[in-house]
Amino acid sequence: MSNIDPSDRTKGFLKKNLETLPHKKRIEYLNQKLRGIIQYAYKHSTAFKEKMESVGLKPKDIQTIKDLEKIPITKKADLVDLQKKNPPFGGFEGVPISELRRIYISPGPIHEPGEMEYNELGWAQGMYASGFRPGDIVINTFSYHMVPFALHMVDNSLHRIGCIVIPTGVGNTEQQVHILKTFKTTGFCGTPSFLLNIAEKAEEMGLDLKKDLNLQVGFVAAEMLPESLRTKLEEKFGMVIRQTYGTADIGCLGYECLKKNGMHIPDDKIVEIVDPSTGKQLGPGKTGEIVATSFNKVYPLIRFGTGDLSILTETPCPCGRTSPRLIKILGRVDQVTKVRGLFVHPGQVDEVASRYPQIEKYQVVVTRKEDRDEMTFRIELKKDAPRTEALKEEIEKTIRDVVKVRGEVEFLSEGSIPEGAKKIDDQRSWE
Numbered sequence: 345m346s347n348i349d350p351s352d353r354t355k356g357f358l359k360k361n362l363e364t365l366p367h368k369k370r371i372e373y374l375n376q377k378l379r380g381i382i383q384y385a386y387k388h389s390t391a392f393k394e395k396m397e398s399v400g401l402k403p404k405d406i407q408t409i410k411d412l413e414k415i416p417i418t419k420k421a422d423l424v425d426l427q428k429k430n431p432p433f434g435g436f437e438g439v440p441i442s443e444l445r446r447i448y449i450s451p452g453p454i455h456e457p458g459e460m461e462y463n464e465l466g467w468a469q470g471m472y473a474s475g476f477r478p479g480d481i482v483i484n485t486f487s488y489h490m491v492p493f494a495l496h497m498v499d500n501s502l503h504r505i506g507c508i509v510i511p512t513g514v515g516n517t518e519q520q521v522h523i524l525k526t527f528k529t530t531g532f533c534g535t536p537s538f539l540l541n542i543a544e545k546a547e548e549m550g551l552d553l554k555k556d557l558n559l560q561v562g563f564v565a566a567e568m569l570p571e572s573l574r575t576k577l578e579e580k581f582g583m584v585i586r587q588t589y590g591t592a593d594i595g596c597l598g599y600e601c602l603k604k605n606g607m608h609i610p611d612d613k614i615v616e617i618v619d620p621s622t623g624k625q626l627g628p629g630k631t632g633e634i635v636a637t638s639f640n641k642v643y644p645l646i647r648f649g650t651g652d653l654s655i656l657t658e659t660p661c662p663c664g665r666t667s668p669r670l671i672k673i674l675g676r677v678d679q680v681t682k683v684r685g686l687f688v689h690p691g692q693v694d695e696v697a698s699r700y701p702q703i704e705k706y707q708v709v710v711t712r713k714e715d716r717d718e719m720t721f722r723i724e725l726k727k728d729a730p731r732t733e734a735l736k737e738e739i740e741k742t743i744r745d746v747v748k749v750r751g752e753v754e755f756l757s758e759g760s761i762p763e764g765a766k767k768i769d770d771q772r773s774w775e
């Protein structure tokens with residue numbers, strides 16, 4: 345059995361001096377790191393230098409996070425294009441290839457330089473905040489092949505904390521269960537759906553998940569984690585599960601603490617929330633694209649556009665960490681529609697529907713009538729659910745609360761919304 349006292353899992357920080365910095369000091373710290381990486385990248389990354397020159401910028405023009413707005417955003421598709429033109433890394437690398445330890449290949453394909461000494465802080469901060477401690481025996485069930493996540497990021501971060509890693513990779517569910525049992529494994533890293541597979545397999549094998557296995561902490565990523573699934577898994581195993589967010593290109597961009605209060609931004613990244621159409625920073629409370637800047641000299645991605653949507657909050661978190669947080673991931677930028685000047689995204693539509701168990705199927709349709717946008721929530725109710733005027737009004741009120749745009753509810757008969765219909769169907773024409 346693990347000799348880690350459960351109460352130790354709830355205390356402390358991986359990097360207390362950084363994680364508890366007062367707001368103003370944090371901004372000063374990040375601005376200073378930013379100036380450093382801008383100078384470095386301008387000198388060593390040809391892609392970054394060209395990007396700066398394309399808009400007439402010199403490193404001295406970027407002094408603060410606010411100045412980042414002047415630099416054009418680099419998208420994943422740009423990485424693919426530039427790598428094709430200038431292989432293998434498109435000029436984004438900040439060191440000669442001879443100084444790399446590994447080269448990773450992600451779908452796209454995108455080539456990623458793997459540094460000799462892995463120093464990224466974010467994933468390890470997230471694991472620590474989730475309760476991982478030195479001495480934990482952990483199965484890492486992310487794929488170790490080709491991509492950087494399992495081998496580079498997760499494995500190194502577990503090592504940094506002092507955990508013992510069993511590099512099981514993905515699949516072989518029955519063997520994974522044996523490994524959990526044999527080593528009294530205390531930690532899980534992987535996708536929530538794979539942890540569910542393991543739970544089902546272990547039950548099928550006649551095991552008691554709490555008595556026969558010893559999972560205590562889980563660090564999940566790469567998939568959405570519905571609260572219902574989290575609760576189910578936490579109860580089945582008697583463990584704590586926290587999620588994290590990031591990309592294989594730039595690393596960790598957010599992690600949950602035990603307070604489950606959004607995702608703290610790690611201290612080695614700058615995360616902006618921007619208007620996807622202008623690239624301008626939106627500040628806390630507004631929905632926009634997550635754009636991130638890394639201080640990694642081997643792969644200095646500056647203003648990398650993730651294509652994911654979120655909202656930033658700076659309200660204090662009771663865990664004591666002072667970094668801003670991303671309030672969950674709300675969907676993809678390319679699924680967003682603007683209605684009466686406000687962004688509407690599928691995550692909000694789901695949020696409205698999730699509050700009414702009697703809703704079977706739903707879709708939002710945006711139309712234009714007399715030069716005005718109209719938004720209609722088309723809803724199919726479950727068979728026995730009554731279609732009342734009161735329910736219609738209640739849902740319309742929820743739409744105003746969640747989406748911030750007025751929308752009309754229309755109840756439809758069963759089968760009216762086709763399978764595979766777009767969640768937000770924008771039917772406006774602009775001729």
Ligand SMILES: [Zn+2]
Binds near residue numbers: 608662664665
């Ligand atoms: Zn917190």
